[in-house]
Amino acid sequence: MKASNTTVRQRVFAALEVPSIVAVPVVLALCAVTGVQAAAGLTLLVVVLCVALFLASYETSRPALRQVMPASTLAALAAAGRILFAPIPDVKPVSAVAIVAGATLGRREGFMVGALAALVSNFFFGQGVWTPWQMYAWGLVGYLAGVLGEHGLLERRGVLYAYGFLSALMYGLILNGWYVIGYVEPITWPTVIAAYAAGLPWDCLHGAATVGFLAAIWIPWGARIRHAVAKYGL
Numbered sequence: 101m102k103a104s105n106t107t108v109r110q111r112v113f114a115a116l117e118v119p120s121i122v123a124v125p126v127v128l129a130l131c132a133v134t135g136v137q138a139a140a141g142l143t144l145l146v147v148v149l150c151v152a153l154f155l156a157s158y159e160t161s162r163p164a165l166r167q168v169m170p171a172s173t174l175a176a177l178a179a180a181g182r183i184l185f186a187p188i189p190d191v192k193p194v195s196a197v198a199i200v201a202g203a204t205l206g207r208r209e210g211f212m213v214g215a216l217a218a219l220v221s222n223f224f225f226g227q228g229v230w231t232p233w234q235m236y237a238w239g240l241v242g243y244l245a246g247v248l249g250e251h252g253l254l255e256r257r258g259v260l261y262a263y264g265f266l267s268a269l270m271y272g273l274i275l276n277g278w279y280v281i282g283y284v285e286p287i288t289w290p291t292v293i294a295a296y297a298a299g300l301p302w303d304c305l306h307g308a309a310t311v312g313f314l315a316a317i318w319i320p321w322g323a324r325i326r327h328a329v330a331k332y333g334l
Contacts, residue, residue: 113157117208120150121243124236128277132287140282144229147236154211154239170325171209171216174201178217183224190306194218195267196313198242203254204325207246214238230278237274241267264314265307272303 127146131139174197181193194217202210218234245254245263254260276299284291 109160110157113153113160116153117157120153121240124150125274125277128274128281131281132277132292135287140229140278143278143281144232148232151215151232151235151239154208154215158208158212170205170328171201171212174205175213175216175220178213179221182217182221186225190302191309192306193309193313193317194221194238195241195271195306195310196264196317198238199245199254199260199264199267199310199314200317200321200325202242202245202247203249204322204329205246207243207250210242210244210246211239212242214240214242229282230275233275233278237271240274241271260314260318261311264310268307268310269303272299272306275299276303 124143124147128143130136131143136142178194178197181197185191185193194214197217198210198214201213205213215235215238218238219231222228222231222234244267248254248259248263254263273296276296279299280287280292280295284295
């Protein structure tokens with residue numbers, strides 16, 4: 101009976117993954133368009149619930165230690181890399197590492213690597229209401245890399261680099277959306293465009309850096325991770 105209940109929970113969490121991911125940008129856009137009061141709090145609640153669902157889903161799957169170690173190691177490396185490159189604005193390896201994790205370990209592990217890297221590194225940079233948004237955004241980068249990896253699309257170097265660059269723009273789209281909801285008043289097309297335009301150069305720098313990091317780590321890291329997956333049956 102206990103095993104049956106665990107299986108049911110796993111299926112429920114798996115079924116909620118995509119709706120929870122989609123809910124975040126949908127609620128964010130609706131709040132911006134409709135001018136809902138307390139939109140910042142509402143959108144923060146939705147993103148926290150999404151991240152919490154993924155954490156609960158991963159815990160419910162009860163992965164063995166040999167399955168946890170690769171994701172944990174990559175998350176730690178991504179966090180350390182973000183701290184190491186702290187003096188250079190928006191030049192961070194987190195997106196690249198999350199993409200490698202998603203493509204080689206799977207979509208759920210990709211999300212966990214991106215989310216945990218944001219959480220852990222923010223013990224250095226400072227925790228705040230932005231942390232769940234960064235966890236979601238970098239988690240989404242890894243999750244979508246897992247989806248693309250399942251279809252073999254990231255084996256094409258052009259697709260890999262294009263996704264690396266676009267993933268940084270997606271990250272900026274989400275974080276800038278949170279900024280607009282929480283700090284821009286009034287929310288009008290001119291103010292929204294101005295907010296996104298101000299962040300675009302930094303998002304492009306983030307994208308270029310992600311492509312550079314992918315060029316450096318994709319082959320050596322990917323080969324070692326795939327070897328470990330095959331050897332230990334991860």
